[in-house]
Ligand code: SAM
């Protein structure tokens with residue numbers, strides 16, 4: 001039997017300079033660079049991503065963050081993927097902001113389970129100024145437990161960002177979700193520029209930026225390129241880049257999107273790692289629906305952060321036991 005071997009040369013792709021510093025001013029990635037990376041044969045892109053990863057990070061080590069929804073549902077925005085929007089009927093019950101004791105209990109459990117960062121999320125377009133005292137108090141108390149702190153609360157004013165930073169908030173999560181060209185298909189109640197404006201506000205306040213997106217929302221391949229291109233060209237690049245696989249929720253406009261092929265998901269992670277060599281790339285939502293093999297390929301492709309704990313904000317996440325087994329099988333240590 002003859003094996004058909006594709007002898008075409010791999011398309012050239014940019015290389016990362018030895019002393020690459022994401023915080024130094026640098027040349028922007030071009031769309032051609034990103035397209036060339038996405039067009040590489042699967043094994044080549046993974047190999048290259050793992051090499052970039054080993055250059056900048058300790059191999060076989062994955063950072064663990066735990067989420068808590070501090071204010072669930074009833075959100076004024078219409079993000080087409082989200083079960084917490086008041087615009088769609090998904091059966092999710094809207095709740096008030098939860099109490100401090102519940103939050104501190106959850107943070108203690110997260111720490112005991114090995115998480116090093118605690119991320120508090122609220123289903124808001126933006127926090128109200130009257131909520132700021134309680135939010136700053138939460139940050140101070142969670143930080144005092146020896147955890148890194150992260151919040152995701154929607155748009156922020158300069159003053160709100162400065163107050164959160166002064167209370168000790170380490171990271172602010174604010175995703176661009178998809179490419180600028182695809183944004184209007186997904187969300188109509190705010191613009192891509194609104195998102196960039198808050199990201200700039202967070203950066204100015206001195207907090208670290210956690211910014212990523214969602215794939216598997218029925219976007220085109222060029223939108224995944226546009227998403228990563230925009231993220232990688234933020235200057236500096238976000239310290240943390242969550243790549244979420246859509247968790248489809250019936251009742252949301254994007255709830256019946258065709259899932260992305262696992263290889264295309266892994267490829268997206270690999271290109272994110274190559275284009276943002278010093279950022280933590282987080283394998284975020286969607287792990288519950290993913291095989292162990294796909295997750296392992298994501299780690300091979302340079303993902304080095306996950307969310308741990310049974311729930312993300314409102315949807316399921318693999319159990320602590322399942323994650324512990326997976327890490328043991330792969331020889332990965334959580335940090
Ligand atoms: N309301 C705030 C905001 O939108 O910035 C914070 C909470 S919001 C739920 C945080 C992020 O979760 C969104 O930006 C989106 O990327 C992600 N997300 C929400 N629903 C999701 C879903 N069903 N599948 C995957 N990711 C999702």
Ligand code: DTB
Nearest residue numbers: 121152242284285312313314315
């Ligand atoms: C992010 O990029 N993913 C997390 C976190 N940032 C806030 C949220 C995922 C939410 C998945 C749907 C849910 O559980 O409600």
Ligand code: SF4
Nearest residue numbers: 075077079082085123
């Ligand atoms: Fe609201 Fe955030 Fe959900 Fe959008 S993603 S509907 S802003 S909670």
